[in-house]
Amino acid sequence: DRWTLLILRDLFRGVRRFEALHRDLGIARNLLTDRLNRLVELGIVQRLPYQERPVRCEYRLTAKGTDLSPSLVALMRWGDRWYAASGPPIVLVHDACETPLEQAVTCPSCQENIRPHQIGSRPGPGHKIEEVLT
Known part of the structure; x- marks a missing residue:
């Protein structure tokens, strides 16, 4: 909530x-x-x-x-984009150098920033296959 x-x-x-x-x-x-x-x-x-x-x-x-930090930052960015017409009310910055931060999903193998349409999914180790009775 x-x-x-x-x-x-x-x-x-x-x-x-x-x-x-x-x-x-x-x-x-x-x-x-x-x-x-x-x-x-x-x-x-x-x-x-x-x-x-x-x-x-x-x-x-x-x-x-x-560990919830990335999720909350993503929600904040979403609100900034869709509900802050005059600009974000808060800008997240790196404490050490004051540079505004960006959020990206990066592939750990090739270091490429991934866009939403480039993301797929597959069953993970916790996936459970449910038997379908016919």
């Missing part, structure tokens, strides 16, 4: 604490709690206490959560 994507966006930007997420997103507390709990259950986010009394936690992406 949209709240989960917005929470993930904020976590990627470095927003870590419940109050900061609540303030930035304008989401109801019960919805934020529910979405964060679900992300923790799925192993996408981890809850880490930073204060004992009262107990307060911050939320950090796990390796599983960090």
Whole structure:
């Protein structure tokens, strides 16, 4: 749902604490709690206490959560293309040199940037063949 994507966006930007997420997103507390709990259950986010009394936690992406980055960047680029007539609201840049980043699918063998019409598919190791009874 949209709240989960917005929470993930904020976590990627470095927003870590419940109050900061609540303030930035304008989401109801019960919805934020529910979405964060679900992300923790799925192993996408981890809850880490930073204060004992009262107990307060911050939320950090796990390796599983960090692996969502390319998908979120792709969604962001899509929104920039189709819904940002005056230009993207945020430009992703390389921290070290401030160069705007590009997103591409690259073939690991020939290093060619691949366009959508050049992508095929085949069964992978987890593919299960279902028997069809006639």
